[in-house]
Amino acid sequence: MRTRHRLLACATAALFGGAGVLMAPAAAQAANLLTNPGFETGTLAGWSCAGNAGSVVSGPVHGGTRALAGAASNSDTARCAQTVSVRPGTKYTLSAWVRGSYTYLGVQGGTATWTGSAADWKQLTVSFTTGASQQSAEIYLHGWYGQGTYYADDISLDGPGGGDDTEAPSAPGNPRATGTSASGVSLAWDAASDNVGVTGYDVYRDGTLATSVTGTSATVGGLAPGTSYRFTVRAKDRAGNVSPDSATVTATTGKDDGNGGDRFIQAAPYLYLGWGNPPSPTEVMKATGIKWYTMAFILAQNGCNPAWDSQRPLTGGQDEAAIKAIRAAGGDIVPSIGGWSGNKLGPNCSTTEALAGAYQKVIDAYRLKAIDVDIENTDEFENPAVQDRILGALKIVKQNNPGLRTILTFPTLNTGPNSWGDRLIERAHELGADIDNFTIMPFNFGGQADMYGNTVKATEGLKAKLVSTFGWTDQQAYHHIGISGMNDSSDAGEVTTAQIWTQIRDWANSHDLGRLAFWAVNRDRPAWQFTSITAGFTG
Template sequence: MTAALLGGLGALITPSAAQAANLLSNPGFESGTLSDWSCTGNTGSVVSNPVHGGTKALAGAASATDNARCSQTVSVQPNTAYTLSAWVRGNYVHLGVVGGAATWTPSASGYTQLTVSFTTGASQRTAEVYLHGWYGQGTYHADDLSLDGPGGGDDGEAPTTPSSPRVTGTSTTSVSLAWNASTDNVGVTGYDVHRDGALATSVTGTAATVTGLTAGTEYRFTIRAKDRAGNVSPHSPAVTATTDETGGEDPRFVQAAPYLYLGWGNPPSPAEVVNTTGVKWFTMAFILAQNGCNPAWDSQRPLTGGVDESTIQAIRAAGGDIVPSIGGWSGNKLGPNCSSAEALAGAYQKVIDAYDLKAIDVDIENTDEFENAVVQDRILGALKIVKQNNPGLRTILTFPTLNTGPNSWGNRLIERAHALDADIDNFTIMPFNFGGGADMYGSTVKATHGLKNKLMSAFGWNEAQAYAHIGISGMNDSSDTGEVTTPQIWTQIRDWANSHDIGRLAFWSVNRDRPNWEFTSITAGFTG
């Protein structure tokens, strides 16, 4: 194996000794993402259990048609010895380097360390290391990988200093920043944002939002660029920002936004609904995928130039506004069709730019998005990116629930939102379809209590903070399973929501609320 890597000169040259350094980026997946790793067929995800060290590990979902291969390419020195190791768990887990050594374990019920050594060729400058399971053998786990040896020998050049740092937005608890890109002889891989001398966040683009700040407080920020070899630029010039004062305008995100769907049910005149009921927001359904990672209404109608854009204009002319619902139960969705968080963020950005939006809602349901760990993380990553790139934008996640609160997939979604620092403004549950005859008021309150408790546990919020991040999206009249929510019950739910200062109230749908817009009028009385 060594001779193959060294080629014809292998017998004449003595490999240099490796130095103690881990060349892999994100080796323990503690970033909470697959950053710097590439996994085939969206088979990789980051999990919090089981782990070997730290709090995160890789899960590779091997199937009958995909061995869940995850790889990373690093810079190396020619004619140099390296040692690759990983802690793995599962059946037929393989570890190796392309063109070099490999090893595997037939079965590891607990974490077992795999190790291989290899020597680079005389002119080799990169090495691709990989892990994979085996077809039909189920999910494997890996953690705490290490590639021990000296980094790419010729890259001792640091990136240039990020220039023109600037404040692009503030709130009571956050500051949004932007800067001009750095350059590097090989390539810039990311930026570290420092707050008052300490690392606050790391991003791959030229904008970031630092959260968790205190109202009415001045902060000082600098930015440093970094490359794959670990070279880091000098700090940028400092920029200062003061968070907004508490008081005055309500800093909370409060939205009463019943669904309006132009693809079904003789859609009503939105201006008539606004003028009759006083409602100011509509959740407008549904943005889906068209021809890959391209957003379109119902996968068919373009974002601009059609009935959807003219409807939005009519709503705004009447004094209202819209939040688009991206996803839903059925249809061809953006989450599975976009290949990465960055690509998905680009699709979301097209929607934001088309309508100059103040908020977006991702309705994450069914097995293709909600019950898919990779897609969950992709959606959260994309929402984090657009939040950073659009200061002031509000982000909403809408998802199903049990009558006791989030199910295991809902719990995971919340935990990952915290781990990825996605900065979601509102977690909206859909408390219905529990079964015919359910107590819709009692079940809704019970489910919302469960969500509140999960948010407090995951984020460390108090009750008031948790409620402020909660939304309820009900179903007027009869649900899919025959439950009945009457106007009287919906009024009870609205009043309970107001008394607990939750952040959002919606229902499906205005199209079904005829002839008097009774549920819409009740919803318009939601004040948070």
């Protein structure tokens, strides 16, 4: 990545939307009026959290696979709220499962309840009656100052939907599978119509709610490889009216080769123990569900010897201790060898064989499943001899370590690889380096760049280069592509918000890319939003 030692300003944004849950068809009476009540969309869709203090986590959860985490601080209670349409003079029951100290549940301007301490999940319930002319109600949860993170899940507001609208939307049309991987299926459909307006869609997998979205596409992850699934879609409106099922679409996931599918798939944000008050990797894993980290940086020490940051020992130090903890928690790491700055192995190892030997020391030290060479700057990326040396060394270690996956990470233009990137890809083909993944870093384009649009354009440019060089199909090329972004502000002042990063992740999922990373977990505080989003990458 380009920036290594400078903590850039955070500019994240909470995600808003109108997804929802299953409601009784063709009637305004609904079992639950809340949008995204269990956070199974993997986002904060429908919820507004003050100060960006809310995030969606994969653990701990009460039901399903996601829950809300509110990072209360000394100056903020991490209040998360949602406004719904209600009927005047009507009784409603609000409930939520919560965990943590001093967690509150209530309705704005009305009644509330709270728990002083909940070491495990505890249900809070409160009832209220709307006013004689009340048309909406804001329900909320929050923690308390200095009491730390609270968790909430399976939130419910029982009662009739607001307004006099009883007309259900039409069924979504033309449902179709737009892509598959070993663990996910991407779907799209034509928009439904409604007399007032459609607010979202529920996607069902074999009759069970799988995800809720506001647009006309979705990716359903967490599926078994080589398995056939049936999907239907329902539209809904704000009053709680739900459409009939769409037509059924059947899709089969890809076969598993024992490494996460029939191809290499990895969600691995950067973790750097040499800078920026590094967080506990296992605590971040618990909070976000992330399994892999890209550990930075392996550099040269006293010639052609690998070491962390050129100074910390390869084994026996804090880096090895962190890796052991990550693995004990069910995760793994890929080392980042090289980077933008520092004393690198590529120029310091005088031959291809010597460089392969240095890589092998790292592989042997940690019994690695994958290695990443981050090739940048004039000493490696813009040096033909060093480019060839790196490619040759990767070819050697891959031949000597069956099953090892190899990654090349390098800069890009907003249209795809520059001339040095083109050369790197062409030489990888000519030398038979058998690289598993070509990961680009789509940032530092300058100014107020469209980070989503430019990332997609740069990735499509890389795809075209891989197709023309290797003779792959578009799908094969996508499988060999990775995106490594930069959360919040880049060196050039571009801003990638959490919402934009979610768009990039969803696009990567829908195109079956092989890898997703960002620089860096160290900068993803306090709610680990980008890490949580990255954990939803399924390829």
